[in-house]
Amino acid sequence: MYKLxxxxxxxxxxxxxxxxxxxxxxxxNPAIRAVVRTALHAGIRVYGIQRxxxxxxxxxxxxxxxxxxxxxxxxxxxLLKSDRCKAFREPLVRKQAAAILQEKGIDALVxxxxxxxxxxxxxxxxxxxxxxxxxxxxIDNDIYGTDDTIGFDTAVATALEAIDRIRDxxxxxxxxxxxxxxxxxxxxxxxxxxxxxxxxxxxxxxxxTQVENICFQLAADHAAGRGSSGIIVVAxxxxxxxxxxxxxxxxxxxxxxxxxxxxHIQRGGSPSGHDRVLASCLGTAAVxxxxxxxxxxxVGVSNGEMVxxxxxxxxxxxxxxxxxxxxxxxxxxx
Ligand code: ADP
Numbered sequence: 001m002y003k004l005x006x007x008x009x010x011x012x013x014x015x016x017x018x019x020x021x022x023x024x025x026x027x028x029n030p031a032i033r034a035v036v037r038t039a040l041h042a043g044i045r046v047y048g049i050q051r052x053x054x055x056x057x058x059x060x061x062x063x064x065x066x067x068x069x070x071x072x073x074x075x076x077x078x079l080l081k082s083d084r085c086k087a088f089r090e091p092l093v094r095k096q097a098a099a100i101l102q103e104k105g106i107d108a109l110v111x112x113x114x115x116x117x118x119x120x121x122x123x124x125x126x127x128x129x130x131x132x133x134x135x136x137x138x139i140d141n142d143i144y145g146t147d148d149t150i151g152f153d154t155a156v157a158t159a160l161e162a163i164d165r166i167r168d169x170x171x172x173x174x175x176x177x178x179x180x181x182x183x184x185x186x187x188x189x190x191x192x193x194x195x196x197x198x199x200x201x202x203x204x205x206x207x208x209t210q211v212e213n214i215c216f217q218l219a220a221d222h223a224a225g226r227g228s229s230g231i232i233v234v235a236x237x238x239x240x241x242x243x244x245x246x247x248x249x250x251x252x253x254x255x256x257x258x259x260x261x262x263x264h265i266q267r268g269g270s271p272s273g274h275d276r277v278l279a280s281c282l283g284t285a286a287v288x289x290x291x292x293x294x295x296x297x298x299v300g301v302s303n304g305e306m307v308x309x310x311x312x313x314x315x316x317x318x319x320x321x322x323x324x325x326x327x328x329x330x331x332x333x334x
Contacts, residue, residue: 002281003305009291011108011131015045016290017061017101018110020078021052021085021117024267025139025151027275028078028112033069034283035110040066042291047106052113053085053120057093059100073276076154076269082113088120091127098128107131108290110283112150114138115315118298122311125296133286134298134311135279139267142186144317145309146300150282153274155182155266156192162262163197163231170229176200176218176257178250180243182266183235187321189266190235194329200230202329203246205237206321211249217330218255226334232257281306 018035020028032048039046048068049061072079087093101109108131111121118134125132136143139155159181170177183189187204194202201217203209214232222228234243240263247257271279278301285299285306297308 001304002278002301004281005285005288005292005306005308007288007291010293011291013039013042013044013107013290015047015104015106016108016110016287017047017049017106018080019049019052019056019112020080020082020137021111021113021120022082023114023138024076024078024082025137025149026076026154026267026269026271027150027279028082028137029072029075029279030271030276031112031135031137031150031279031283032079033072034280035287036064036069037066038284038287042287044287047104048080051081051083052117053088053097054083056097056100057085057087059104061104073280074270076271094120094124094127098124098130101130108133108295110135110286110290112137114140115143118143118311119315122296122315125311131290131295132311133289133294133308134314135282135286136298136300139189140183140186141188142183142319143298143300143314144319145298145314146302148278148301150275150279151267151271152188152192153278154269154272155189156196157272158266158269159189159193159262160196162265163193163233166260167197167231170231174228176228176230176232176255178232178234178243178247178257178259180234180236180240180259180261182262184238186319187235187326190233191321191325191329194233195325195332197231197233198333199233199329200333201232202326203232203234204321204326205235207323207326211246211253214250215253215255221334224334
């Protein structure tokens with residue numbers, strides 16, 4: 001349960017629009033539903049923009065009724081579809097997007113996506129004075145200014161289900177598995193999953209891990225009679241599949257390991273109860289923030305409360321991973 005922001009409406013809104021952008025995440029649908037139904041409840045018309053900024057720049061949008069978001073609260077992906085739109089990085093294209101919103105009589109925009117999408121939202125708000133509110137929609141939980149993001153909880157649960165199965169094989173064959181989870185620049189998924197599955201170790205891009213140290217720890221575990229099976233959870237880092245390189249390096253040090261890359265299965269699937277509630281509250285809070293006259297801000301979670309944070313403080317910043325959690329993985333598996 002979250003504490004919702006107080007409603008103190010000072011901005012008159014006739015119509016708003018909503019889009020999902022960047023990598024999809026489970027929970028985007030309940031967020032769209034909450035934006036649409038909260039706005040309609042307040043007498044505000046809502047347009048759903050197709051395929052993120054790609055749809056916005058060509059005016060691909062439809063007015064939504066309450067029934068358009070029926071039966072989506074439990075569905076993964078995004079009803080509005082998502083895309084990566086290179087052109088939106090161009091100032092002239094953003095000018096065109098602002099003109100389209102004005103032409104259609106749309107007073108404000110809600111953007112649901114990750115760091116890149118929120119950067120686009122920030123630029124649209126500052127360059128063209130369009131009221132914009134962002135929602136953190138990414139499985140990576142790597143958005144600065146919020147404790148949680150839409151889809152993280154579901155992605156962790158999906159990865160855990162897979163790893164619990166891999167553990168059966170690891171135990172039966174006394175083998176070591178390197179399981180690669182998503183996380184380009186951050187190890188939030190790897191750390192959460194590592195703690196929850198009782199991993200022997202985690203490898204995250206946030207902290208330097210030497211192959212020699214992994215081998216040393218594995219040898220120490222073996223000497224202490226902990227058996228030779230194990231799970232090392234590896235965040236993908238700069239490129240998916242790099243874990244194969246780590247396996248080769250380990251092999252050159254005499255440690256055999258099998259590799260399993262979880263990949264896109266972590267993105268899909270029905271959102272968890274936690275993500276449905278989070279997304280619903282964030283969607284409602286986004287409409288309240290717009291009605292309260294706010295713009296160029298993201299709605300996030302801080303200590304169980306829905307808060308709004310200036311987008312300029314959110315984008316292009318690294319959310320630090322708590323090193324105590326990484327250390328806890330090492331302590332708890334011994
Ligand atoms: P995510 O939002 O999941 O981080 P991306 O980084 O791919 O995903 O960004 C999604 C979209 O946001 C991009 O395709 C682009 O349309 C827009 N975007 C990203 N970075 C910028 C930027 N610097 N300026 C304007 N738009 C951007």
